[in-house]
Amino acid sequence: MEAILAINPGTTTTRCALYAPRGGAVELLAEETFEHDEAEMAQFSNIAAQLDFRAAQVAAFLDWHPDVRLVACAGRGGMLTPVPAGVIEVSDALVAVALHRPVYQHASNLGAPLAHRIASAQGARAFIVDPVSVDELAPVARVSGFAEIPRFSFVHALNIRACGRRLASDLGKPFDELRAVVAHLGAGFSIAALLGGRLVDSSNRMESSPFTPERAGGLPPLPLIELCYSGRYTRQELLNKLYGQGGVYGLLGTKDIRRVEAMIAAGDERAALVFEAMLYQVAKTVGAMASVADFDLDGIVLTGGLANSSRVRGYLDGKLARLAPLFTYPGSDECRALAEGAARVLCGTEQAMRWPLAAQAA
Numbered sequence: 636m637e638a639i640l641a642i643n644p645g646t647t648t649t650r651c652a653l654y655a656p657r658g659g660a661v662e663l664l665a666e667e668t669f670e671h672d673e674a675e676m677a678q679f680s681n682i683a684a685q686l687d688f689r690a691a692q693v694a695a696f697l698d699w700h701p702d703v704r705l706v707a708c709a710g711r712g713g714m715l716t717p718v719p720a721g722v723i724e725v726s727d728a729l730v731a732v733a734l735h736r737p738v739y740q741h742a743s744n745l746g747a748p749l750a751h752r753i754a755s756a757q758g759a760r761a762f763i764v765d766p767v768s769v770d771e772l773a774p775v776a777r778v779s780g781f782a783e784i785p786r787f788s789f790v791h792a793l794n795i796r797a798c799g800r801r802l803a804s805d806l807g808k809p810f811d812e813l814r815a816v817v818a819h820l821g822a823g824f825s826i827a828a829l830l831g832g833r834l835v836d837s838s839n840r841m842e843s844s845p846f847t848p849e850r851a852g853g854l855p856p857l858p859l860i861e862l863c864y865s866g867r868y869t870r871q872e873l874l875n876k877l878y879g880q881g882g883v884y885g886l887l888g889t890k891d892i893r894r895v896e897a898m899i900a901a902g903d904e905r906a907a908l909v910f911e912a913m914l915y916q917v918a919k920t921v922g923a924m925a926s927v928a929d930f931d932l933d934g935i936v937l938t939g940g941l942a943n944s945s946r947v948r949g950y951l952d953g954k955l956a957r958l959a960p961l962f963t964y965p966g967s968d969e970c971r972a973l974a975e976g977a978a979r980v981l982c983g984t985e986q987a988m989r990w991p992l993a994a995q996a997a
């Protein structure tokens with residue numbers, strides 16, 4: 636049976652799924668999540684060094700399904716240089732950038748190399764879809780008050796655009812006419828204004844943004860500069876405090892919001908304050924993105940792991956319901972979104988871009 640393999644490498648997991656293409660849509664055949672504990676990952680000096688380890692797991696997953704013939708592999712795209720939204724065909728040059736010259740280190744940089752390796756072995760095509768380096772910021776959104784550091788985009792483009800498509804379909808509206816704010820609330824958050832199918836502005840984990848279960852979010856710059864020069868921490872220690880060990884983890888010692896809710900239920904007032912502060916910052920950022928849309932919205936979408944929580948939904952509904960109708964699409968089915976991107980290319984409804992993209996080659 637013909638199938639598309641989707642590969643989503645995350646910090647602590649490698650998710651794989653097989654889908655049968657059905658025109659531009661897909662049907663799930665099988666899925667597997669390989670969990671990687673911290674001790675296991677500590678043996679690798681950097682993300683690129685994890686490639687063989689993760690490739691072996693994806694190969695094992697494929698061995699469990701000998702009846703499928705791959706027509707395409709779609710990997711989650713990484714922290715590349717800025718690209719438009721859409722599907723990009725993976726080439727040797729793209730693999731080299733993702734592995735050796737990414738803009739930042741992130742597990743998603745392995746999506747292109749993994750897809751390319753497996754597709755090449757099976758004579759299939761390899762793609763990445765809506766990588767986290769999608770940058771469709773409007774010119775006005777790029778200007779900061781410091782010429783050397785303009786605003787830029789790193790965003791959960793894959794899930795946010797998939798949610799936009801789903802909202803458009805639920806509202807019976809074309810995607811390219813949709814006006815929405817989508818709040819992706821996972822281990823990291825991205826809150827984006829999606830106007831006419833474009834991510835014209837978004838909060839960015841690298842700059843001012845709400846704190847998350849594991850990321851510190853936007854911090855006052857002057858104390859941060861002082862801390863950088865204080866000698867108290869190495870560069871890597873500070874980076875870890877901002878990404879991975881910041882946010883709720885740094886404040887309460889857990890990244891699991893279900894545990895935080897249990898602490899609140901047991902009467903922990905500090906946990907209640909931190910939980911509220913995180914969502915208060917989310918609501919403020921949704922409001923900012925609503926202003927980008929001139930407060931003229933078809934809907935606000937809550938998605939990602941935190942959207943499973945009725946306490947999270949209740950708080951944000953109380954703050955935001957007057958702005959626009961709220962829609963909840965819990966979790967993030969990124970493997971399906973990857974496979975759907977590949978399926979759209981295979982059936983000819985979307986063209987894959989070639990790397991290097993025209994703007995980069997110029």
Ligand SMILES: Nc1ncnc2c1ncn2[C@@H]1O[C@H](COP(=O)(O)OP(=O)(O)O)[C@@H](O)[C@H]1O
Pocket residue numbers: 645820821822823848890891892893894939940941943944945966967
């Ligand atoms: N039912 C739930 N209630 C509250 N929080 C949840 C629930 N399910 C998942 N979460 C939280 O969502 C976060 C992970 O989100 P997820 O989108 O799965 O992560 P990732 O960004 O790694 O893909 C964790 O902080 C987790 O505790």
Ligand SMILES: CCCC(=O)OP(=O)(O)O
Pocket residue numbers: 645646741767789790791821822823824825840
């Ligand atoms: C949006 C940048 C990529 C990112 O932070 O992804 P995760 O939250 O999935 O780690």
